[in-house]
Amino acid sequence: MKILSKYAKEVLLFLAALFFLSPIYIIIVNSFKNRQELYDNALALPEKFSFQYYTEAMEKMGFLSALGNSLYITILSVLIIVVLSSMTAWMLARTDNKLSNIIFMTFIATMLIPFQTLMMPLMQLMGTITNELHIPMFNTREGLIFMHVGFSSSISVFLYHGFIKSIPITLEEAATIDGATKFGVFWRIIFPMLKPITVTVMILNVINIWNDYLLPSLTLTDKGLRTIPLSTFYFFGEFTIKWNLAMAGLMLTIIPVVIFYVLAQKHIIKGIGEGAVK
Amino acid sequence: MKKGNRGWYILFTAPLLVIFTTVVIIPFLIGIYYSFFEWDGIAANPKVFVGLDNFIRLFDDARFLKSAWITTVFTILAVISVNIVGLTAALLVTSKLRVANVARTLVFMPYLIGGLILGYIWQFIFLDVFTLIGDITGLDGIFFNWLMDMDYALYAMVFVFTWQMAGYVMIIYIAGIQGVPNDVIEAAKIDGATGWQRFRKITFPLLMPAFTISLFLTLSSAFKIYDVNLSLTGGGPANATEMFAMNIYNEIFGYGNYGFGQAKAIIFFFVVAAITLTQVYVTKKREVEM
Numbered sequence: 353m354k355i356l357s358k359y360a361k362e363v364l365l366f367l368a369a370l371f372f373l374s375p376i377y378i379i380i381v382n383s384f385k386n387r388q389e390l391y392d393n394a395l396a397l398p399e400k401f402s403f404q405y406y407t408e409a410m411e412k413m414g415f416l417s418a419l420g421n422s423l424y425i426t427i428l429s430v431l432i433i434v435v436l437s438s439m440t441a442w443m444l445a446r447t448d449n450k451l452s453n454i455i456f457m458t459f460i461a462t463m464l465i466p467f468q469t470l471m472m473p474l475m476q477l478m479g480t481i482t483n484e485l486h487i488p489m490f491n492t493r494e495g496l497i498f499m500h501v502g503f504s505s506s507i508s509v510f511l512y513h514g515f516i517k518s519i520p521i522t523l524e525e526a527a528t529i530d531g532a533t534k535f536g537v538f539w540r541i542i543f544p545m546l547k548p549i550t551v552t553v554m555i556l557n558v559i560n561i562w563n564d565y566l567l568p569s570l571t572l573t574d575k576g577l578r579t580i581p582l583s584t585f586y587f588f589g590e591f592t593i594k595w596n597l598a599m600a601g602l603m604l605t606i607i608p609v610v611i612f613y614v615l616a617q618k619h620i621i622k623g624i625g626e627g628a629v630k
Numbered sequence: 631m632k633k634g635n636r637g638w639y640i641l642f643t644a645p646l647l648v649i650f651t652t653v654v655i656i657p658f659l660i661g662i663y664y665s666f667f668e669w670d671g672i673a674a675n676p677k678v679f680v681g682l683d684n685f686i687r688l689f690d691d692a693r694f695l696k697s698a699w700i701t702t703v704f705t706i707l708a709v710i711s712v713n714i715v716g717l718t719a720a721l722l723v724t725s726k727l728r729v730a731n732v733a734r735t736l737v738f739m740p741y742l743i744g745g746l747i748l749g750y751i752w753q754f755i756f757l758d759v760f761t762l763i764g765d766i767t768g769l770d771g772i773f774f775n776w777l778m779d780m781d782y783a784l785y786a787m788v789f790v791f792t793w794q795m796a797g798y799v800m801i802i803y804i805a806g807i808q809g810v811p812n813d814v815i816e817a818a819k820i821d822g823a824t825g826w827q828r829f830r831k832i833t834f835p836l837l838m839p840a841f842t843i844s845l846f847l848t849l850s851s852a853f854k855i856y857d858v859n860l861s862l863t864g865g866g867p868a869n870a871t872e873m874f875a876m877n878i879y880n881e882i883f884g885y886g887n888y889g890f891g892q893a894k895a896i897i898f899f900f901v902v903a904a905i906t907l908t909q910v911y912v913t914k915k916r917e918v919e920m
Contacts, residue, residue, distance in 0.1 A: 466854045473660035
């Protein structure tokens with residue numbers, strides 16, 4: 353009886369896994385078909401494998417440029433977030449006074465603000481900064497990075513703060529007595545100890561920033577600056593009827609994510625788990 | 631604070647605080663200010679102060695009220711469905727099964743792919759694969775293009791959202807389950823507790839912190855959903871799936887009602903905050919300490 357139920361569980365789980373994989377199967381098989389073949393049977397294997405639609409989609413959606421933009425924006429944003437939010441969280445956690453508490457509480461409280469509440473006034477403010485201070489916030493990847501850093505700061509400071517609170521302060525005090533500056537203490541002693549939570553902060557932010565559509569859609573109008581979600585959106589606007597081409601385009605957008613997942617799988621699952629229970 | 635320390639304090643915190651204030655705090659305050667004005671977003675045109683009129687007008691906006699209602703229904707269905715699928719998956723993959731690791735990897739993957747792209751993938755599946763399966767099996771009462779049906783389009787949204795989020799909450803539940811001490815389970819086994827009893831009396835109460843966080847995440851992301859909404863249904867058919875977030879976007883950038891749209895956005899903030907804080911308060915109270 354027990355063996356049977358275990359066997360049933362195995363089968364159940366296997367079927368569930370297959371079910372979660374099935375959309376990928378559908379995208380792959382249809383990305384190789386011509387339109388007639390696709391409409392005949394969307395589930396069948398393609399008659400021949402040619403990468404014709406991939407090259408076509410790659411060109412039409414400006415895939416390589418979008419990939420470059422997405423990589424540049426995501427990597428730079430995440431690096432800046434890690435550096436600035438770990439430093440800020442450490443200072444706030446180790447300087448126990450009213451000001452630190454107010455700043456920390458502000459970070460926490462703003463986690464509740466939905467992006468839609470901020471988007472219009474943010475665009476107005478960015479317009480003012482661009483016009484009055486002559487710092488181009490629109491149609492520059494750096495302007496978008498600036499905004500990504502701002503939106504990610506709450507959750508990142510929160511995660512770092514919680515982790516730092518659990519590290520005993522004695523090590524820092526010893527280093528200070530030995531004559532290390534705050535800068536030295538932080539970067540040589542504390543930051544290496546933050547590695548587990550840094551991984552979590554990086555992963556959460558990579559996922560959010562890589563997949564973000566709305567913010568880039570409001571700040572980037574230049575075709576050459578489009579990120580992957582953005583170019584996917586415009587690609588679909590133009591080629592909706594050509595589903596075979598669309599499937600090749602979607603497959604292209606999934607490939608970088610799958611590579612990232614395969615390379616960092618262990619860290620991703622662990623990082624998400626640790627971020628959640630903190 | 632000593633003088634030298636104050637310098638370090640500023641050096642460490644100022645860069646992030648400047649960015650954070652510019653991107654979050656100031657826009658939030660400007661947003662509240664704008665919500666009292668009637669304005670079309672064109673700088674040269676006058677902003678007319680209308681006091682609370684924008685907020686009063688919300689209750690006459692049938693489309694907004696409808697989107698609020700749809701968002702509520704969607705959120706309730708989505709939260710239930712995501713958490714049932716996520717918890718079941720977590721319980722299955724933590725039991726010693728051979729396919730557990732593969733399953734864990736696959737169930738989590740949609741979360742990484744991202745809402746916009748998932749929406750497009752499923753648009754095709756509902757459009758083409760569902761009708762095909764309906765034709766082959768004759769079950770065209772279940773397998774048809776859900777996105778064209780006023781009621782089913784909403785279920786399609788729930789379905790795709792569950793697809794996206796289930797793996798994420800699964801990871802959270804796994805972390806919770808692994809935190810349940812083994813000796814307690816063993817002791818209960820020796821005392822003769824059945825599997826179901828062990829789950830209900832031990833695992834479930836100790837999972838409360840995982841529930842708090844999973845419910846918070848699913849509740850707030852379901853309520854704020856935009857990407858999947860945009861790419862899967864675009865709000866259609868006939869606005870039947872236009873959620874809160876999309877309604878606000880359309881009001882501001884689609885119809886150019888900046889002041890009125892911003893008033894909606896402020897209300898949106900209060901609703902999200904009230905719902906999530908209530909939920910966290912309620913579930914936190916039920917957490918037990920080991």
